[in-house]
Amino acid sequence: MISPGFGLIVFFIILPFLSAIILSFTNQRLISPNPTEYVGLANYKQLLSVGVLTLDPKRNSNGAVVRDKNGALKYPRLRNFTRNNPQYPHIKGMRELFSWNVGDNQRTYILARDVVFIKAVINTLLFVLIVAPGQGGLALCLALLINQKLRGINIYRAIYFMPVVVSIVVVSLLWRFIYDYESGLLNNLLSSLTFGAFESVNWIGDTDFALGSIIVMSIWQAVGFHMVIWLSGLQTIPPSLYEAARIEGASKWQTFRYVTWPGLRNTAVLVFVVITMQAFALFTQIDVMTNGGPLDSTQSIVFQAVERGYGKQDISGGSAISVLLFVMVLCISLLQRWLTQGRS
Amino acid sequence: MSRIKIFSLVNVLMLSLFFTKAASCQTELTMWWHAAGEPAQMALVQELVDEFNASQSEWKVVTTAFPQIAYNDAVVAAGLAGTLPDIIDIDGPILPNWAWAGYIQPLDIDESLIANYLPGPKGVWDGKLYGIGMWDAAIALVTRQSYLEELELRTPTLEEPWDAKEFQQALDAAKNSGKFDYALDLGMAWTGEWYPYAFSPFLQSFGGDIVNRSNYQTAEGALNGEEALAFGEWWQNLFTGGYAQAMQDSADRDIGFTTGKYAFTWNGNWAALGILEAYDDTIFLPAPDLGYGSKIGAASWQLSISSTSKHPDGANAFINFALQPHNLARFSEGTGLIPATAVAAELTNNYRAGGSMEVFFELSDSQGMLRPVTPGYPVMAKVFEKALADIANGADVADTLDAAVDEINANIQQNKGYGHK
Numbered sequence: 062m063i064s065p066g067f068g069l070i071v072f073f074i075i076l077p078f079l080s081a082i083i084l085s086f087t088n089q090r091l092i093s094p095n096p097t098e099y100v101g102l103a104n105y106k107q108l109l110s111v112g113v114l115t116l117d118p119k120r121n122s123n124g125a126v127v128r129d130k131n132g133a134l135k136y137p138r139l140r141n142f143t144r145n146n147p148q149y150p151h152i153k154g155m156r157e158l159f160s161w162n163v164g165d166n167q168r169t170y171i172l173a174r175d176v177v178f179i180k181a182v183i184n185t186l187l188f189v190l191i192v193a194p195g196q197g198g199l200a201l202c203l204a205l206l207i208n209q210k211l212r213g214i215n216i217y218r219a220i221y222f223m224p225v226v227v228s229i230v231v232v233s234l235l236w237r238f239i240y241d242y243e244s245g246l247l248n249n250l251l252s253s254l255t256f257g258a259f260e261s262v263n264w265i266g267d268t269d270f271a272l273g274s275i276i277v278m279s280i281w282q283a284v285g286f287h288m289v290i291w292l293s294g295l296q297t298i299p300p301s302l303y304e305a306a307r308i309e310g311a312s313k314w315q316t317f318r319y320v321t322w323p324g325l326r327n328t329a330v331l332v333f334v335v336i337t338m339q340a341f342a343l344f345t346q347i348d349v350m351t352n353g354g355p356l357d358s359t360q361s362i363v364f365q366a367v368e369r370g371y372g373k374q375d376i377s378g379g380s381a382i383s384v385l386l387f388v389m390v391l392c393i394s395l396l397q398r399w400l401t402q403g404r405s
Numbered sequence: 406m407s408r409i410k411i412f413s414l415v416n417v418l419m420l421s422l423f424f425t426k427a428a429s430c431q432t433e434l435t436m437w438w439h440a441a442g443e444p445a446q447m448a449l450v451q452e453l454v455d456e457f458n459a460s461q462s463e464w465k466v467v468t469t470a471f472p473q474i475a476y477n478d479a480v481v482a483a484g485l486a487g488t489l490p491d492i493i494d495i496d497g498p499i500l501p502n503w504a505w506a507g508y509i510q511p512l513d514i515d516e517s518l519i520a521n522y523l524p525g526p527k528g529v530w531d532g533k534l535y536g537i538g539m540w541d542a543a544i545a546l547v548t549r550q551s552y553l554e555e556l557e558l559r560t561p562t563l564e565e566p567w568d569a570k571e572f573q574q575a576l577d578a579a580k581n582s583g584k585f586d587y588a589l590d591l592g593m594a595w596t597g598e599w600y601p602y603a604f605s606p607f608l609q610s611f612g613g614d615i616v617n618r619s620n621y622q623t624a625e626g627a628l629n630g631e632e633a634l635a636f637g638e639w640w641q642n643l644f645t646g647g648y649a650q651a652m653q654d655s656a657d658r659d660i661g662f663t664t665g666k667y668a669f670t671w672n673g674n675w676a677a678l679g680i681l682e683a684y685d686d687t688i689f690l691p692a693p694d695l696g697y698g699s700k701i702g703a704a705s706w707q708l709s710i711s712s713t714s715k716h717p718d719g720a721n722a723f724i725n726f727a728l729q730p731h732n733l734a735r736f737s738e739g740t741g742l743i744p745a746t747a748v749a750a751e752l753t754n755n756y757r758a759g760g761s762m763e764v765f766f767e768l769s770d771s772q773g774m775l776r777p778v779t780p781g782y783p784v785m786a787k788v789f790e791k792a793l794a795d796i797a798n799g800a801d802v803a804d805t806l807d808a809a810v811d812e813i814n815a816n817i818q819q820n821k822g823y824g825h826k
Contacts, residue, residue, distance in 0.1 A: 088819055092481060092506035095821055140807055154811050156804065176808075241654050266652035268798075352596060355652070355798040371478075373784045373816070 078387075085381035091374035104381035110174035112152040114142060118166045126166060136168055143172070178382065181353075181360035184272055188279075188361070189340040189393075196280045196287060197332050203284065204291035205321075218292075222285040229282060233349035236278045240264035240350075265351050268358040275346050275359055283339065287332050294328030295321070330401045334394060341390050362386050431458070431465035434719050435490035437480065439706060441470035449739045457726045464719040466492070484508045489711035491720045495536050496598070497704025498776040498786070500528040504535045505780035505824055509709045511535055513721045518728045525703030525773045526745045530780075531824070536707035537724065539733050540742035543769040544603055544701045545689035547662065547670045547680055553688075556582060556668070563691050563699075563767055569639075572693035576648045579668035589649045590667035593797065594658040600790035601776055603671060604640075606692060606700035609774055611636035615789050616813060621779040621825045624813040628789075629806040632696075637802035639695070644797045651797040674765040678741045681761060689764045692772060703773030705742065743769050780823040784816045 085104055089097045118134040119127040127135045139157055142149045155172035158179055163169050173179045207217050224232060239246045242263040251259040264274040298321060306316045344363040347353060353360040353368070362382060370379020436454070440446040447470055454466045469490070471479050477499070483489045484506070495503060503509050511533040519527065519537060528536025553560055556578040561567045567575065579588035592599055605615055613633030616624045627633065644651045653661075662670040663683035672680070680687050692699040708727065710720040726732070728745075734752035737744040743756060743765050750756040756766045777785060792809040796802055817823060 090820065092484060092502070092508070093820065094505060094507055094824070138803070140803060144807060156808055242652065243654070244656075263652065266798075352794075354794055356795055356800055368787075372787055375784075375816075375819070 081380040081383050084377050085384050087377050089376045089380075091371065091376050093374075100377070104377050105385070106174075107378070108175050108178050108381060108385065110155070111158070111179075112155050112172040112174075114139070114149075114152055114170045114172060115163070116142075116168050116170065118168070134162075134166055134168070139170065139172075177353075177357055177360055178362075178365055180357045181362050181365045184358070184360055185341060185343060185362045187272065188276060188343055189337055191276050192280055192340045193333060193336045195276070196284055196336050197329075199280060200284045200287035200332065201291050201325075203288040204295055205317075207288075208292055208295045218289075221288055224282045225285040229345045230349055232278070232282050233346050236346075237265070237350050240274055240278075242266055265359075266355055268356050271351055271355060271358045275343075275350065279340075279343070279346055283336075287336065290332055290335075291325070291328060294325045298324035326401075330397070334397055337393060337397065338390060341386065430462055432463065432716060432719060434464050434466045434492060434714075434716055434723065436466050436468050436492035436494075436723075437476075437490045438468055438470045438494055439473045439476040439496075441472045443473075445739050446736075449736055452735075453727055453732060457723055460726065461722070464716070464722060466723055480508070484711075487713060489713050491711060491714040491716055492723060493709055493711055494706050495528065495709050497525065497528055497536070497538065497707050498598075498601075498782050500536045500707060500709065501530040501778055502780040502783050503709075504528075504530040507712055509535050510712045510714070510717060512537060512710060512724060513717070514728070515725050518725065521746050521748070523703075523743070523745050523769055523773065525769060525775065526705065526707060528704075528707045528709065530778070536709035537728065538705055538707040538745060539727060539736050540705060540740070540745055541703060541769045541773065542673050542675060542705045542742055543703075543765045543773065544606075544671060544673050544692070545677075545765065545768060546692060547672050547677070547687060547689055548668060549684050550686040550688050552579070552668050555584075560688070561690050561693075563764070563771060566691040566699045567693040569693065569695045572695075575669070576643075580648055582668075584665075585668045586661075586666045587647075587649055588668050589643065590653075590658065590661055590670040590672075591643070591649050592653070592658050592671060593650060594653040594655040596790065596794075598786060600793055601786045602702040603673075604793055605776060605789060606702050606772075606774055607640070607695060608633060608636045609700045610692065610695035610697055611639070612697045614777070615785050616777045616779065616781075618777060621777065621781070622817060622822055624785075624810045628792075628813070629803070629810045633806055634803055636695075637796055637806055640793065641796050641799070641802060645799065651794075674743060674762060675741055677762055677765070678755075689762070689768075691764075691768060699772050700774045701768060701772045703769060703775050779825065781813070781817055781820060785813050788812050788816075 086099060086101060087097050088100050088103075116136050118136055121127055129135055143152050143155050146153075152172050155174050156176045158171045158173045158176055160168055160170040203221055207214055207221065242248065242261060245264070247264065248259075248261040252261065262270055265271050302320050302324070303316065306320050311319070342363055343361040344367065347359055347361050347364045348367075351359045353364055363386065366379045366382040366386070369375045369382065438447070438450055440450070450468060450470075454468055458465050477496070480489070480493060480495075480503075484503070489508065493509070495509070500509070512535060514534065514537060519534075522537075523541050525541035526538030527534060528538070550560075556575065558575050558578060559567075559571065561571070576588045579585055592603060595603075601615065608614065608628075611632045613630060613636055614627040617627045643649045650657075657666060661667050662672075663680060670680075674689075677687075677689065692701050708724050710717050710724070714720055730744075730746060730749040730752060733744040733746060733749035736742065737749065737753045737756060741755065741762070743762075744750045744753055747766070750766050751758070754760055755762040757763070776782060779785075788809045792805050795805050
């Protein structure tokens with residue numbers, strides 16, 4: 062007894078999911094006359110390999126360390142070790158992820174075979190860590206604000222919800238104009254508010270600001286959706302509890318802490334799980350606004366999966382990224398579930 | 406009443422029978438085209454198709470247009486599903502990729518039609534002609550005669566283009582004049598294929614390349630050798646030196662030069678008509694010679710036949726029809742693109758001897774350089790684009806080019822050398 066609905070789920074969700082797992086162990090290309098071959102864990106090794114290298118600073122003929130103009134120590138170039146150097150086969154083709162100084166002048170380098178992917182993972186985790194509490198919290202504030210019996214409150218509800226119904230592609234294009242360096246709305250606004258004292262910032266073209274700009278825009282875009290979920294949660298709390306709290310003389314904070322928040326428990330679990338999953342799927346904003354740049358500061362996991370699987374015709378590499386993403390989201394969801402169930 | 410009804414019904418049936426019969430005399434050929442949303446080009450395509458359909462009774466071409474941005478995706482998806490049309494148009498540099506993947510078949514073209522062709526519009530893979538273009542595109546360094554005079558610069562010619570030093574002097578003069586926001590508009594807003602098309606010729610003029618073209622098996626030395634490193638430093642200096650923007654918004658690209666924001670713009674001949682309208686002293690300069698001669702990119706969209714076509718004879722008949730000089734000339738007149746032969750060029754207003762864009766025909770003929778002719782090109786293009794964007798944004802030149810080389814080489818190995826012999 063397989064209903065048509067189940068058939069569709071098998072066809073469009075379960076089969077693609079299984080094929081992603083299988084393809085990630087092969088060298089499948091998007092289009093190629095070469096036969097597909099089993100390659101074991103090669104795709105995963107390519108993505109996840111890291112290495113460590115510790116270097117001594119450069120010394121001149123007298124044995125003294127060489128310093129540059131600013132007094133910083135000079136080190137030999139990494140490419141002397143990672144390229145065409147048979148003494149260091151384990152770090153062949155790797156690139157620097159980050160480095161720091163240890164003890165007397167030595168410098169330790171963390172190397173990765175696929176720096177872009179590791180950066181994508183770090184960026185995505187950072188995005189999730191900021192967006193999940195930021196968006197959830199802001200949505201709750203908005204929900205509390207509009208959960209009042211005021212005339213015209215529906216207008217505010219509609220306004221807050223509006224960005225949700227606009228396609229994310231359109232929103233991303235609009236924000237690209239807002240963030241524009243030379244003629245963007247944001248820079249012009251800040252400049253006129255400060256009477257010209259504000260120096261224009263290249264919001265999505267500067268490595269220091271790009272990811273932050275995308276985070277702010279993403280929070281704004283979907284906050285209305287979660288506001289509505291919070292609102293539905295708020296309206297399930299019986300008014301009698303609030304009346305009782307008022308009679309007992311509870312302050313506003315006490316009412317929130319001991320009446321509202323416990324009443325929102327299940328809603329909170331839902332909202333945070335949904336935001337976390339959506340945040341891990343970060344793609345459209347990147348694709349429309351930055352293409353992962355500048356200097357990989359906005360690479361994301363899903364963007365890399367699409368870029369490789371489709372743009373670079375490497376289906377197996379894209380599949381491996383998808384499987385890793387699935388494992389990460391699964392772990393975090395299980396953790397969230399364990400945390401929220403453990404206390405009840 | 407009912408009799409009239411029956412009568413009219415029979416009438417309709419007979420009429421429809423007649424029409425289907427008339428239509429079935431001609432075998433239908435399907436064709437996909439990349440230019441939906443470009444009415445000028447689509448009207449020309451339709452005109453060509455109509456004339457072909459009327460010129461003979463065996464074949465009837467039916468066109469489906471796609472917007473360019475979704476076109477390659479549609480073809481790849483159709484190729485995977487085995488539902489390609491008979492005739493497809495292909496962007497020149499990815500033709501070897503599709504030929505290698507078995508999507509398209511070699512053409513059967515009358516040799517006399519393509520005897521004196523520009524090198525760019527011929528799509529060759531593995532010694533066989535798989536695609537043929539009706540036009541080519543070319544890039545020039547566009548500026549105004551009045552700017553050159555004001556900045557006291559020599560007017561470069563095809564025989565004597567600016568060398569690296571003169572080009573640098575020109576940029577410095579424009580920058581120091583204080584008249585312009587930036588000296589040079591490179592078109593950084595046009596991401597994607599524009600990067601390898603417009604910027605890899607600079608690399609080649611420095612003596613490097615995206616891949617070693619002797620056998621297309623490695624990029625080592627070509628993309629990270631001394632010449633390529635010199636190119637990378639030069640490229641980075643364009644941005645760190647304040648001559649050009651690493652990040653440009655598309656409005657600046659479209660109207661920046663015609664509103665006086667830039668002294669020079671590195672742009673294609675498709676934009677030439679608009680610029681000529683804005684400034685009547687517009688001049689088109691050849692690419693600077695950065696050491697190994699002036700180079701510009703060649704190859705534009707080309708016609709080809711899918712390997713699953715049941716009627717390659719009909720498709721070839723259509724392509725042979727399309728390549729007649731007056732058809733090439735008509736496309737050039739309508740779109741501003743360069744006609745693929747000198748004979749056709751003489752039939753146009755812009756490209757005949759003395760025409761306002763004659764220089765582009767010569768540029769295309771003498772400096773046009775194909776992007777790497779290999780099935781691995783789509784990946785190389787992506788890697789090259791990212792490397793150039795990163796260097797423009799301040800990444801270390803040697804490390805970035807090394808990483809690009811590694812990625813290209815790994816890809817070539819994964820694809821078992823892409824079938825080069």
